[in-house]
Amino acid sequence: MPLPATLFAPDYLTFENVELKALLNTLRDPLCIALYFLITTQADFKTGELVTNYPRLIELCTPPEPERGRRLPGPSLQQVRSRLEWLEGANLVKRNKAANEAQGTLRLRIRKRKKPEVVSSRPTRKTTG
Numbered sequence: 168m169p170l171p172a173t174l175f176a177p178d179y180l181t182f183e184n185v186e187l188k189a190l191l192n193t194l195r196d197p198l199c200i201a202l203y204f205l206i207t208t209q210a211d212f213k214t215g216e217l218v219t220n221y222p223r224l225i226e227l228c229t230p231p232e233p234e235r236g237r238r239l240p241g242p243s244l245q246q247v248r249s250r251l252e253w254l255e256g257a258n259l260v261k262r263n264k265a266a267n268e269a270q271g272t273l274r275l276r277i278r279k280r281k282k283p284e285v286v287s288s289r290p291t292r293k294t295t296g
Contacts, residue, residue: 174227176208183278189257198242198250201228203259203277212280220273221247251275 190200205227210217221244229241242250254260261276 174209177212180208180280182207186259186278189259193257194253196250196253198228198246199253202247202250203254206260206275207277207280210275210277210280215277215279217275217277218272219275224273 186203190203194200202224205224206217209219224247225241225244228247230239232238251260251262255262259277262274267273
C-alpha cells in the first residue's frame, strides 16, 4: 500500500443528498465522515469497490507528524471497526465480513460514481444555413 503522501485525489467529487443527510444529520461523527470521504475518494468509481485493510485506514485518518512536538494519535482499530459498522448501518458502505475474513483483506463497496462529462466553457455559435 502506498503511503498517504502518494494518495491521489480525484479532480472533484460529488455527494448525493442521501449520503450527506446520513453523514451530517444521522451519524454526526467526525471519524465516520473522514472514513467515508477517504473510502469514496479511493474507491473505483465504476464499481464502487475499495480493497484495503484496517492499518491503511488508520494511517489515513492519523494526522501528519508536525514539525515540532508530538504527533496527534490516530483512531484505534476498535474505533475504525465500529465506525465502519455505523456506516453499514446507515447503508453507506457494504462489506461481506465472511469473504473479507477468508481473504485477509477489507473489501468495501459504496455507491457507483459516474465520471463527470467535460463541459466546454466556450459558447456555441448558432449557424443558419
